Amino acid sequence: xxxxxxxxxxxxxxxxxxxxxxxxxxxxxxxxxxxxxxxxxxxxxxxxxxxxxxxxxxxxxxxxxxxxxxxxxxxxxxxxxxxxxxxxxxxxxxxxxxxxxxxxxxxxxxxxxxxxxxxxxxxxxxxxxxxxxxxxxxxxxxxxxxxxxxxxxxxxxxxxxxxxxxxxxxxxxxxxxxxxxxxxxxxxxxxxxxxxxxxxxxxxxxxxxxxxxxxxxxxxxxxxxxxxxxxxxxxxxxxxxxxxxxxxxxxxxxxxxxxxxxxxxxxxxxxxxxxxxxxxxxxxxxxxxxxxxxxxxxxxxxxxxxxxxxxxxxxxxxxxxxxxxxxxxxxxxxxxxxxxxxxxxxxxxxxxxxxxxxxxxxxxxxxxxxxxxxxxxxxxxxxxxxxxxxxxxxxxxxxxxxxxxxxxxxxxxxxxxxxxxxxxxxxxxxxxxxxxxxxxxxxxxxxxxxxxxxxxxxxxxxxxxxxxxxxxxxxxxxxxxxxxxxxxxxxxxxxxxxxxxxxxxxxxxxxxx
Amino acid sequence: xxxxxxxxxxxxxxxxxxxxxxxxxxxxxxxxxxxxxxxxxxxxxxxxxxxxxxxxxxxxxxxxxxxxxxxxxxxxxxxxxxxxxxxxxxxxxxxxxxxxxxxxxxxxxxxxxxxxxxx
Numbered sequence: 001x002x003x004x005x006x007x008x009x010x011x012x013x014x015x016x017x018x019x020x021x022x023x024x025x026x027x028x029x030x031x032x033x034x035x036x037x038x039x040x041x042x043x044x045x046x047x048x049x050x051x052x053x054x055x056x057x058x059x060x061x062x063x064x065x066x067x068x069x070x071x072x073x074x075x076x077x078x079x080x081x082x083x084x085x086x087x088x089x090x091x092x093x094x095x096x097x098x099x100x101x102x103x104x105x106x107x108x109x110x111x112x113x114x115x116x117x118x119x120x121x122x123x124x125x126x127x128x129x130x131x132x133x134x135x136x137x138x139x140x141x142x143x144x145x146x147x148x149x150x151x152x153x154x155x156x157x158x159x160x161x162x163x164x165x166x167x168x169x170x171x172x173x174x175x176x177x178x179x180x181x182x183x184x185x186x187x188x189x190x191x192x193x194x195x196x197x198x199x200x201x202x203x204x205x206x207x208x209x210x211x212x213x214x215x216x217x218x219x220x221x222x223x224x225x226x227x228x229x230x231x232x233x234x235x236x237x238x239x240x241x242x243x244x245x246x247x248x249x250x251x252x253x254x255x256x257x258x259x260x261x262x263x264x265x266x267x268x269x270x271x272x273x274x275x276x277x278x279x280x281x282x283x284x285x286x287x288x289x290x291x292x293x294x295x296x297x298x299x300x301x302x303x304x305x306x307x308x309x310x311x312x313x314x315x316x317x318x319x320x321x322x323x324x325x326x327x328x329x330x331x332x333x334x335x336x337x338x339x340x341x342x343x344x345x346x347x348x349x350x351x352x353x354x355x356x357x358x359x360x361x362x363x364x365x366x367x368x369x370x371x372x373x374x375x376x377x378x379x380x381x382x383x384x385x386x387x388x389x390x391x392x393x394x395x396x397x398x399x400x401x402x403x404x405x406x407x408x409x410x411x412x413x414x415x416x417x418x419x420x421x422x423x424x425x426x427x428x429x430x431x432x433x434x435x436x437x438x439x440x441x442x443x444x445x446x447x448x449x450x451x452x453x454x455x456x457x458x459x460x461x462x463x464x465x466x467x468x469x470x471x472x473x474x475x476x477x478x479x480x481x482x483x484x485x486x487x488x489x490x491x492x493x494x495x496x497x498x499x500x501x502x503x504x505x506x507x508x509x510x511x512x513x
Numbered sequence: 514x515x516x517x518x519x520x521x522x523x524x525x526x527x528x529x530x531x532x533x534x535x536x537x538x539x540x541x542x543x544x545x546x547x548x549x550x551x552x553x554x555x556x557x558x559x560x561x562x563x564x565x566x567x568x569x570x571x572x573x574x575x576x577x578x579x580x581x582x583x584x585x586x587x588x589x590x591x592x593x594x595x596x597x598x599x600x601x602x603x604x605x606x607x608x609x610x611x612x613x614x615x616x617x618x619x620x621x622x623x624x625x626x627x628x629x630x631x632x
Contacts, residue, residue, distance in 0.1 A: 130584055144598055153609035159537060160606050161615060163599045167545045174552040174588050182559035233617055451544045
């Protein structure tokens with residue numbers, strides 16, 4: 001059994017306490033180690049993704065216990081794509097945090113950052129629902145620390161909201177897991193898939209409740225309307241690089257929905273009929289509408305970006321809620337795009353903050369390094385709004401194309417195109433007020449101009465934008481890969497067999513699992 | 514017994530939800546704690562209710578499902594830690610802002626001056 005799968009979890013888990021214990025007095029060493037750790041993560045996750053690219057499902061049995069009893073980690077195409085995306089995102093975020101010196105404004109930024117990565121990696125790789133809960137908690141508790149990093153009353157206050165909302169979400173998750181366990185007697189995803197398929201439609205009340213509770217939990221994580229209220233304040237008040245890292249956290253919810261509702265409760269299952277198209281799709285349409293209207297209504301740049309995250313999650317969920325192979329493929333492409341784009345925009349919002357009193361959308365004297373920041377904002381906004389030529393446009397086309405077969409196609413096209421226009425207006429207004437009108441407002445004579453952010457900060461944002469451009473240029477291969485992922489998701493038999501048939505300590509060699 | 518456990522879960526949940534809706538940090542934290550108690554009892558019940566049986570296979574033949582007990586233990590530890598975190602953060606927020614409301618401050622508050630001046 002190869003130990004590669006668990007390394008993306010173990011490496012940050014070891015590095016984080018090491019940073020706290022051994023390197024706490026040497027900031028340079030912390031930065032170097034943290035960056036080295038993230039680079040190693042990229043190498044590891046690239047290896048895993050390469051291994052999974054031909055459709056191999058690799059599993060790792062913790063403690064060598066066989067699957068339904070022990071906990072397994074599973075690396076298939078979907079989870080390896082998500083861990084690779086996380087690793088790449090975290091590199092740029094970390095570089096920005098170092099370049100803008102955000103990491104020095106509070107204590108233990110790097111350790112918390114590594115713990116956060118550990119939680120996210122674990123959530124993507126685990127093949128067990130209770131283990132997913134535990135990794136959710138790991139990533140949440142690290143995110144609480146990061147969210148209130150460098151303090152301040154407003155941030156603490158937003159942090160309390162964020163923690164309380166997530167505590168309620170965790171409680172709901174446990175209720176869902178209890179209901180699921182009571183109905184099936186297992187929490188292993190592959191085992192659940194087998195057992196849920198055997199449940200008689202007549203006596204399926206409990207499993208229906210469990211399925212609905214579970215989707216509510218993941219919808220909270222993914223900030224789908226009406227469960228999005230925690231997001232705007234917490235993302236807007238969090239430090240810039242932390243908000244950029246959080247761009248992957250809403251995608252953890254989307255990942256969990258895709259995983260659980262293709263594997264355990266697939267769309268053709270009678271027990272959960274109607275859940276996807278009747279409930280999830282309208283909720284997704286509402287998310288994108290409210291998100292984009294929020295973009296238009298926001299008075300502060302950070303809130304504007306936060307609302308655009310809600311809107312892009314709505315877009316991902318529209319494609320996911322179709323639950324067709326094309327839909328999931330489009331959703332995964334859009335997940336890659338929107339994670340990178342949202343992170344870039346959060347970082348740009350943070351660049352704008354340098355040298356301004358606040359992020360309110362009104363004309364203030366030009367910010368330091370305004371020309372470059374304005375150019376980056378322009379590119380980022382094009383990507384998020386979904387104008388050609390960047391990947392947002394490709395992603396939206398794929399989603400619109402996937403929606404053609406749906407009975408709600410008129411609604412989907414209307415809402416997607418309408419909200420694109422609204423967000424275009426919102427972003428143009430924000431950009432023109434912050435960067436253009438700023439030129440007209442005189443700079444006070446005596447005021448000191450804040451120094452422009454360091455080159456490393458610009459490099460990090462530029463790197464994210466370069467990834468977006470790469471995603472656009474290689475849209476063909478990327479879409480072929482996401483199609484391969486969704487093909488694998490819609491024929492889960494190899495996954496289930498691999499997890500349940502691999503022998504472990506408890507297996508009797510004579511009779512399989 | 515079923516009635517007792519079920520009504521205990523129900524009462525704890527409804528009391529917890531009521532407290533959560535109070536919108537001030539202390540009642541909300543109490544409410545969340547009540548909800549976690551409710552969910553812990555619920556997790557126990559998910560392994561079927563058994564009286565006086567050990568959570569381990571034995572010769573007597575009666576045993577209770579050990580897995581929910583492991584799940585509950587994990588859930589207790591996590592919810593305890595999380596509650597401690599939120600208490601500290603709520604305390605910090607209350608001492609800093611002199612206000613213990615959970616929701617966002619009203620737009621007229623001092624943190625958002627010059628409202629209406631926006632472009």
